[in-house]
Amino acid sequence: MTLTTPAFNRPSSTLNSSPRLEQLKARVPKPGEASFFFYDAHFKTEAVKILPGEYFVYNEDVLIMTTLGSCIAACLWDRNAKVGGMNHFMLPDAGDGGADSGRYGSYAMELLINEMMKKGASRMTLEAKVFGGGAVISGMSTINVGERNTAFVMDYLKTERIPVVSKDVLEIYPRKVCFFPASGKAMVKRLAPTNPDALVAQDRAAAKRVLPQNTGGGSVDLF
Template sequence: MAGMAAVGSMAADMAARKDRLARLKARVPKPHEASFFFYDAHFQSEAVKILPGEYFVFNEDVLIMTTLGSCIAVCLWDRQAKIGGMNHFMLPDNGGGASDSGRYGSFAMELLINEMLKMGASRMTLEAKVFGGGAVISGMSSINVGERNTQFVMEYLKTERIPVVSKDVLEIYPRKVCFFPKSGKAMVKRLAPSNPEAIVAQERAAAQKAAVPATTGGSIDLF
């Protein structure tokens, strides 16, 4: 009987996961909101992948993930409301011009914070974890995209008085970042510096734009 009960519980759990994934896929995304949902077998969780220029905010423990080179991802978490979100931007700004693209840090941060507040978060209880800014392609160090991105986001969060409780930035590594928005748990995996094609494409796109003169909480787990 115990075995039958366990099988029944497993079936119910699988059905619930399928239902939640179907609900996520049926969402009508807001502008710049991530919409690539899938089931992640490693974490056994429904997941959403953040592409450059996108964000996602949620109050359930779905997995939010992205892959970074010189780009930055900020994971914001409200430790009281248990709401979290992540963005992914490529450059600090649009060369001094206004931009409503999530590929630029100023807009990406504003977008993420505003969506957190709309869902019920408070600025007073927000904290941040910051990832990325790696110099992952040799020969592009003179442009310093990763350093510029990192400097921008750290100054932005300081100005907004959002404490950075942990970070994994700079150096030469691409990174895979995973974040659970309800618990605030973030994990980062440093990838081999042999540059997957998708990251190389992102880096070259960022470099081309950068070549234009431009005016629980605190821990991170490696997995």
């Protein structure tokens, strides 16, 4: 007689694994490409987490997710090619150098668009959903990192003639963003602003970076 192990006794790696997840984990990431893959129990699908300075483009409905404070995530989608991607940048530009990094808006947007086009997308049929830019650290409003990031990405998309079909930006909330690149569906969850420790550390680092040298919309799905 063959005995089977009850599901609750099996290792979690067995329960939460799939051929597609193993395939994703085996990828050799390009510079700046996200590489933290996991199984998301809430959405019951393979997922990748975008860290600051990273991006990810795909043509299947894996979950692309990130968590934002003053940073911005731009989600681009081509409805014809059914390909989408997300980036996560911390600042509009590098100021005195080092602009070839996904931490900065100009490079992050170019990187995302170029990777989209490599997978069959066209600039003419791209649309965008924009998230983030929150003022999550009290007493730092004079630096306006979130406002600067938001203004940058909106101006960039307007210049590139990429319509923004929905956005959830500014205010005081950290946000968790989930994006499905094959369908273009995006969801955002506003997080409690009281204890976003990792985001506070991230935003303080960004804020220091933008200090002057002489000082030392549409509808959005909630889940």
